[in-house]
Amino acid sequence: MAIKINNKSSKPDNIVVKENDTIEKCMQLEKELPNFMRDYFIYLRGAVATSSRYAYLNDIKFFCSYLIESDLYTRAENIKDISLEEFEGISSRDINLFIGDYCNRYYKLKANDKVLYENNNKSLSRKKSSLSTLFKFLFRNGQIENDITGGFNPIKLPKPQPDAIKRLEIDEVSIMLEAVENGTGLTDKEKDYWLKTKLRDRAILILFVTYGLRLNELRELNISSFNFSRGEFMIYRKRGKEVLMPINEACEKVIKEYLEFERPKKDKIQEEHQDALFLSLQKKRMTARSIRELVKKYTSIGMNTPRSKGYSPHKLRATAATSLIETGFSIYDVQNLMDHDNVTTTQLYAAHRKNLKRDIVENFDWLDDDKILGKK
Template sequence: MSTKIHNKSSKPDNIVARDNGIIDECEAIESALPKFMRDYFIFLKGSVAVTTRRAYLQDILFFCNYLVETDLYTNAEKASDITIDEFKEITSRDINLFIGDYCNRYYKNINDGRVLFENNNRSLSRKKSSLSTLFKFMFRNEQLPSDITGGFNPIKLQKTQPDAIKRLEIDEVAMMLDTVQNGTGLTDKEKDYWLKTRLRDKAILVLFVTYGLRLSELRELNISSFNFSRGVFVIYRKRGKEVQMPINDACEKVILDYIENERAKNDELDNENEDALFLSLQKKRMTTRSIRDLVKKYTSIAMGTSRSHGYSPHKLRATAATSMIETGFSIYDVQNLLDHDNVTTTQLYSAHRKNSKREIVKNFDWLDEDSVLGVKRND
C-alpha cells in the first residue's frame, strides 16, 4: 500500500519521500543494535545528514555482528543482546584488530557461496570514523569509563593525483553530444531506443556537463524545480541543502524541447510521477541505474571504447569542473557551483590549467634571439 505524504515543508514530495525512506532504513538498523546506544541514535539524528547517519549505523551494526561472530567480549547470540558491561571491555587494540585485520579482507557466506570482501584505506577510514563517533559519544555521555579513540591506529589515505582524475576532454564532450543528437555510433537496437529518448538523453547530458550535478541531484529534479521566467532551478544538495541555480539558454532550450516534444503528458502519469522531470519509457521517474547506464553508453562512444568502460555520471562532474577551470573560471567559482566542502578538492581539477600556463611561459621567451614577445622578428 502506497504512503501518502502530508508535506508542509518547501521540499517537493519526492525529496521528502526519499529522505523518509532512508530514515526508515536507519530505524530498522537501530532496532537490530543494543538498546544502550539509544542516546547515540538521538545524537546522530540531530548532527549528521540522513545518508551519513545510515552509513554510520551500518558500520556499527557490522562491528557488533563481528563481536557476536567472534565471541569477543560477548556471549550474545545477536547484536541487540550485547550489554553495556560487555562493551566497556572493548579496547583500542580490539578496534585496531577489527579495522586493520578483519575488515581489510574477510569472507561471507552468501546464497550458498563464499564471497571475499576487501576494503581499501578509504573504506577502512570510514569504518574507523563511524566507531570513533560512537565511542567518543558514549564517553561524553558517561556510559564508558574512558575515551579509547586516542589509541586508534591512523589510516593513511593516498592523495588523489590530478592525472588520475578521469574526465572527458572537450572534443570528447562534443562527440558525446553529437552522438545523442544524431545517433552516431549506436547499434541498431540502441537506435530504436534512442529514437524514443534522444531529447531526454540530451537534456540529461547537457545538465551534467554544464553544472557538474551529482547523480542524485539530477535524478530528483522535477518540472516544478524550474522557474523559466526567473531563469533559475532548484536542486537539493547533500545534507538536504536547497540551492537555486541559474539556468542558461542552452539548458533551458534542451529541457523545454524534451518536455514539450518527448516527455509523457501529465494525464498519462500517476500522481507519484507527474512532476518528475526525467521519465523512463514506463512513465516512472528514472532510476539511478538507468541514468548511469545511459551516461556510460554515450561516453563510451565518445571515447571509442566498450560500453562497460564508459564513464559514470561522477566523471561528467569532473569533466564540468575541469572544463570550467580551463575556460578561465576561478577555482572558488567552481567550488561554489559544484558544492565542494573543501577548495583542495576543486584544485585537483586545475592541473590542465597549470599545464597551459607552463606552455605559455615556455613559448614566451624574452631572451630568444629570433623572437620578442613570441612574435617572429623581421629585421
C-alpha cells in the same frame, strides 16, 4: 499501507519521500542495535546528515556482528543483547585488530556461496570514523570510563592525483553530443530506443556537462524545480542543501524541447511520477542505474571505446569542472558551482590542465623583450 505525504516544507514530495525512506532504514537499524546506544542514536539525528547517520549505523551493526561472530568480546547470541559492560571491556587494540585485520579481508556465506569482501583504506577510514564517534560519545555521556579512540591506528588515505582524474576532452564532449543528436555511433538496437528518448538523453547530458550535477541531484529534478520566467531552477544537494541555479539558454532550450515534444503528457503518468522531470519508457522516474547506463553508452561513443569502457556520471562532473577552469573561470567560482566543501578538491581539476606548466613558461621568456615588456 501506502504513506500519504502532508508536506508543508519547501521541498518537493520526492525529496521528502527519499529522506523519509532513509530515516525509516535508520530506525530499523536502531531497533536491531543494543539499547544502551539509544542516547547515541538521538545524538546522531542532530549531529550528521541523514545519509551519514545511516552509514554510521550500518558500520556499527557490522562491528556488533563481528563481536558476536568472533565470540571473544560478548556472551550475547544476538546483537540486541550485547551489554554496555561488555562494550566497556573493548580496548583500542581490539578496534585496531577489527579494522586492520578483519575488515581488510573477510568472507561471508551468501546463498551457499563463500563471498570474499575486501575494503580499501577509504572504506576502513569510514568504519574507524563511525566507531570513533560512538566511543567518544559513550565516554562524554558518562557511559564508559575511558576514551579509547586516542589509541586507534591512523589510516593513511592516498592523496588524490590530478593525472588520475578521468574526464572527457572538449572534442569528446562534442562527439558525444553529436551522437545523441543524430544517432551516430549507435547500434541498430540502440537506435530503436534512441528514437523514443533522444530529447530526454540530450537534456540529461547537457545538464551534466554544464553544471557538474551529481547523479542523484539530476535524478531528483522535477518539472516544478524549474522557473523559466525567472531563469533558474532548484537542486537538492547533499546534507539537505537547497540551491538555486541560474539556467542558461542552451539548457532551457533542450529541456523545453523534451517537455514539449517527447515527454508523456501528465494524464498518461501515474500521480507519483507526474512531476518527475526525466521519465523512463515505463513513464516512471528514471532509476540511478538507467541514468548510469545512458551516460556510459554516450561517453563510450565520445571516446571511441567499447560500451564497457564508458564513463560514469561522476566523470561528467569532472568534465564540467575541468572544462570551466580551462575556459578561464576561477577555481573559487567553480568550487561554488560544483558544491565542493574544500577548494583543494577544485584545485585538483585545475592541476589537471594539460600542458599548463608548458603554457606558463613558453609565455614568460626573460630573453624575449617583447613578451616581458608587453611590446608589440
